[in-house]
Amino acid sequence: MANGNKKTDFVYEAEQIQVLEGLEAVRRRPGMYIGGTDTKALHHMVYEVVDNAIDEAMQGRCDHIWITIHKDESVTVNDNGAGIPVGMQHQMGMSALTVVMTKLHAGGKFGGGGYKVSGGLHGVGVSAVNALSTWMETTVRRNGKVYRQRFEIGIPKTEVEEIGTCDPNDTGTSQHFLRDDTIFQVFEYDWQTLITRFREMAFLTRRVDFTFVDERPEQPKEINFYFEGGVQTFVRYLNKNREVFHIPIYVDVEVEGTQVEAAIQYTDGYNESIFAFANTINTPDGGSHHTGLRTAITRQMNDYARKQGMLKDNDDNFTGDDTRQGMTAIVSVKVVEPQFEGQNKLKLLNTEVRYHVETAVAEGMSKWMEENPRDARKIVEKCQTAYRAREAARKARDLVFRKSALESMTLPGKLADCSTRDPRESELYIVEGDSAGGSAKQGRDRRFQAILPLRGKILNVEKTSLDKALGNKEIQALITALGIGIGDDLNVAKLRYNRIIIMTDADVDGAHIRTLLLTLFFRYMEPLVGGGHLYIAQPPLYKVQVTEQQSGKSKRSEQYVYNDTSLLDMRKRLGDENVKLEQRYKGLGEMNPEQLWETTMNPENRTLLQVQVEDAAEADRTFDMLMGSSVPPRRRFIQTHAHEVQNLDV
Numbered sequence: 200m201a202n203g204n205k206k207t208d209f210v211y212e213a214e215q216i217q218v219l220e221g222l223e224a225v226r227r228r229p230g231m232y233i234g235g236t237d238t239k240a241l242h243h244m245v246y247e248v249v250d251n252a253i254d255e256a257m258q259g260r261c262d263h264i265w266i267t268i269h270k271d272e273s274v275t276v277n278d279n280g281a282g283i284p285v286g287m288q289h290q291m292g293m294s295a296l297t298v299v300m301t302k303l304h305a306g307g308k309f310g311g312g313g314y315k316v317s318g319g320l321h322g323v324g325v326s327a328v329n330a331l332s333t334w335m336e337t338t339v340r341r342n343g344k345v346y347r348q349r350f351e352i353g354i355p356k357t358e359v360e361e362i363g364t365c366d367p368n369d370t371g372t373s374q375h376f377l378r379d380d381t382i383f384q385v386f387e388y389d390w391q392t393l394i395t396r397f398r399e400m401a402f403l404t405r406r407v408d409f410t411f412v413d414e415r416p417e418q419p420k421e422i423n424f425y426f427e428g429g430v431q432t433f434v435r436y437l438n439k440n441r442e443v444f445h446i447p448i449y450v451d452v453e454v455e456g457t458q459v460e461a462a463i464q465y466t467d468g469y470n471e472s473i474f475a476f477a478n479t480i481n482t483p484d485g486g487s488h489h490t491g492l493r494t495a496i497t498r499q500m501n502d503y504a505r506k507q508g509m510l511k512d513n514d515d516n517f518t519g520d521d522t523r524q525g526m527t528a529i530v531s532v533k534v535v536e537p538q539f540e541g542q543n544k545l546k547l548l549n550t551e552v553r554y555h556v557e558t559a560v561a562e563g564m565s566k567w568m569e570e571n572p573r574d575a576r577k578i579v580e581k582c583q584t585a586y587r588a589r590e591a592a593r594k595a596r597d598l599v600f601r602k603s604a605l606e607s608m609t610l611p612g613k614l615a616d617c618s619t620r621d622p623r624e625s626e627l628y629i630v631e632g633d634s635a636g637g638s639a640k641q642g643r644d645r646r647f648q649a650i651l652p653l654r655g656k657i658l659n660v661e662k663t664s665l666d667k668a669l670g671n672k673e674i675q676a677l678i679t680a681l682g683i684g685i686g687d688d689l690n691v692a693k694l695r696y697n698r699i700i701i702m703t704d705a706d707v708d709g710a711h712i713r714t715l716l717l718t719l720f721f722r723y724m725e726p727l728v729g730g731g732h733l734y735i736a737q738p739p740l741y742k743v744q745v746t747e748q749q750s751g752k753s754k755r756s757e758q759y760v761y762n763d764t765s766l767l768d769m770r771k772r773l774g775d776e777n778v779k780l781e782q783r784y785k786g787l788g789e790m791n792p793e794q795l796w797e798t799t800m801n802p803e804n805r806t807l808l809q810v811q812v813e814d815a816a817e818a819d820r821t822f823d824m825l826m827g828s829s830v831p832p833r834r835r836f837i838q839t840h841a842h843e844v845q846n847l848d849v
Contacts, residue, residue: 222301222330222353229382232327238385239811241378242392244331247324248276248374253400253479255280256407257533261371263408266397268388270414273377282341282370285359294359296348300329300337301355328376329353331383335376343367352379390420398424402433403479403531430529434462437527441466444581445574450563454555458533461492461560463526465578469664470722471523476531477539477547484540486547491556492530497522498557499564504579517582524585530556591666614680615640615650626698627651627680628736628800631712634788635704642792643800649696651680656708657715660722674719683724691726699727700807702736702799704786717810728810737761737806738787738799743769746777757781759798761806 225232233243245266255261261280268274284295291298303326329335330353339346345363349356380386390413401409401424409424426432434447448463475482475489482489500522504510510517532552540546568575613636617625627649630636636652643650658671665686668674678685682695701716703709713735720728727733739759743766746755760766770778787795799805 222303222326225303225327225330226352226382229327229331233331236383238389238392241383241385242388242396244328244376244378245274245276245388245393246396247328248274248376249397249400250480251325251374252276252278252280252372253404253407255372256404257478262406263410265410265412266393267412268390268393268415271377272386272388272415273375274388275373275375277371277373279369279371282339283337283372285339285341285346294348296337296339296346296359297355300326300335300348300350301353302326325374326353328374331379332376333379335374338362338373338375340365340369340371340373394422399433399481400424400479401426402430402436402529403476405429405432430460430462430531433529434464434527437472438464438466441468441527444577445571448564448567450559452559452563454559455551456535457552457555459488459530459556459559460532461528461530461556461563463496463528463560463564465581466525466527468525468661470525470661471520472527473523474529475547476529477537477544477552478533479531480539480544482539482545482547484546486540487549487551487553488530488532488547488556491553492528492560493519493523494553495557495560495564496526496528499561499568500579500582503565503568503575504582507576507579509576509579509583517586518589521582521585521589524588525581530560532556588664588666591664613652613676615643617647617649618645619647622695623697625649625696626700627696628700628702629653629677629716630787631703631709632788635702635786638788638790638792638795639702639800642794642796644796648800649680651676653677653712656712657719659715660719665723668719668723677719681724681727683727685723689724689726691730694727694732697732698734698807699732700734700736702738702787704788705738705740706785709786720810721812725812728812731809731811733810734807735810736799737808738784738790738795740784741766741780742782742784744779744781745769745773746779747773 229236229240233240233247249264249266252261252264255278256264258280261278263279265277266274267277283299286295287293288295288298291302329350332350333352334356335350335353337348337350343364343366344361345365346359347357347362348359378386393411397409397411401407405426405428407425411422411424413420428435429451431447431449444465444467446464448461450459450461452459473489473492475485475492477486477488497517497519501510501516504517532547532555534547534549534552536549538548540548568578615636619625624647626647628639628643628651630639630650630652632654633652636650639650639652653673653676655673657673657677658668660668660674669678669685680695681699683689683691683693701713703713720733739761740763741760743758743760744755745758746753748754760769766778782789784790787799790798797804
């Protein structure tokens with residue numbers, strides 16, 4: 200029977216069926232292999248190659264890894280491992296080196312005996328890097344000989360060539376590559392981002408030397424990482440600026456073929472910080488090893504508290520949150536055949552690993568608590584304090600939500616809501632004060648933009664417990680406006696706005712308010728950050744009158760400039776005499792509604808910075824340093840970076 204709605208203006212025949220061969224699929228869909236084409240993906244290229252060197256280290260065949268960024272932005276990763284085999288791979292009829300570099304799902308990590316444990320089991324890492332590079336040269340030192348092969352966009356341009364000899368004990372692999380500018384949106388590697396990741400790798404592969412050199416500056420930079428203590432040292436590093444209760448509880452045992460290494464340390468803080476790794480790969484979404492660690496800690500704390508009479512028969516058990524308040528923990532597992540969720544390896548799926556970690560950590564903690572009764576009692580007392588604070592927080596949350604339900608359909612009085620009820624289309628601007636709020640309310644598009652003005656500065660949640668934070672009226676207003684709850688009760692599915700945009704003044708107070716809000720979101724609403732819902736608006740700093748020559752005539756116009764660098768560039772390009780400064784905006788309230796809309800709120804013109812967390816461990820440490828109770832670390836940070844301040848409102 201004919202369907203009148205059927206479209207017949209396209210051709211779908213056998214000729215339209217395409218088969219992507221070799222590495223072409225990687226170049227067509229880079230996001231499937233390295234997560235995209237942005238800054239994060241660019242750095243992931245380096246991590247994939249370094250991960251191969253770390254795999255050698257985990258086999259005991261490598262104790263030094265060198266990473267170099269050259270002046271042309273090419274990268275070399277060199278290790279002293281066994282070296283990629285260069286002999287004939289009979290299945291493919293070519294050198295094993297060529298197979299590894301050009302074939303997806305190829306390598307020595309699929310059960311052939313080359314690797315007991317490894318970070319990469321999908322076999323697409325180095326071949327994907329090869330496919331997304333303008334060129335790549337692989338040099339292998341093996342059996343007293345040096346071999347080399349060159350590739351361009353993943354295609355071999357030479358055979359595997361013997362180019363020299365070396366000491367038979369000198370073995371390893373060197374990968375030198377230049378990313379493809381037609382693939383990536385950004386072209387510069389960030390020194391600090393790479394340092395953070397290599398430091399993390401060194402913590403997780405103890406007794407392996409990492410040397411990182413950046414040749415791009417006039418004076419090349421070099422840094423070295425080497426740690427004997429493994430994850431114990433990692434925990435100490437994360438807690439460097441915190442008041443700790445004891446030396447780290449350390450576990451390093453093998454359970455049914457799974458190597459479990461964990462370190463746990465309690466502090467006087469309020470926040471839980473757990474970071475999980477599988478075969479040195481960071482798993483930000485956790486997985487079975489993360490679950491096993493949490494379960495073991497909760498069980499052991501309750502068992503010990505009841506054994507010591509600190510929990511009576513009629514007392515409720517501590518919850519997981521009670522037992523983890525103020526705790527910093529690292530769990531790192533080495534698994535023979537890890538199963539990850541996706542190529543980016545965000546989550547470990549092996550169900551048996553949960554039992555292995557739970558068993559190892561529970562036994563290790565039990566032994567430690569028996570040997571260190573004074574420290575163990577101090578930890579349990581902190582759990583009791585957390586229990587009481589949790590009950591207070593629950594009552595505070597109930598009060599906030601109950602009060603909200605009685606007031607204007609859960610919406611705070613100062614909220615100017617948007618007319619649409621579709622969360623996917625709506626956005627909430629959090630603004631500083633009634634003055635900016637008034638301009639924003641008048642200038643916005645009422646259909647999809649909501650405005651929530653905040654009075655003054657919200658409470659610093661880094662220095663207080665959740666129950667006290669919930670007593671802050673501005674935090675209450677924000678929670679009810681978003682509609683998702685907070686902490687354990689948070690439910691992102693109930694989010695009323697797809698975008699949450701922090702819009703504060705371009706002065707010291709505005710920066711402080713923005714930081715306080717970011718601390719709140721990171722500590723108690725982190726899924727909003729991870730889900731890409733949080734943004735920072737970029738209002739202009741200056742309004743200038745510009746004179747330009749067009750067709751022999753002078754033309755004047757008013758333009759907005761968003762930072763000092765842009766203003767300097769404009770003056771260099773047009774001349775100081777042609778760029779007249781009309782106004783320096785210190786506050787959003789200085790703009791009329793039309794100006795605020797045109798510069799900061801109009802989706803066609805505005806600039807929004809999406810808040811992202813590239814490294815959760817480093818972010819955790821930074822928030823604690825800048826917003827925590829300990830003053831000396833913050834003073835050192837200010838003294839170190841004071842010279843970088845360009846504009847200071849006094």
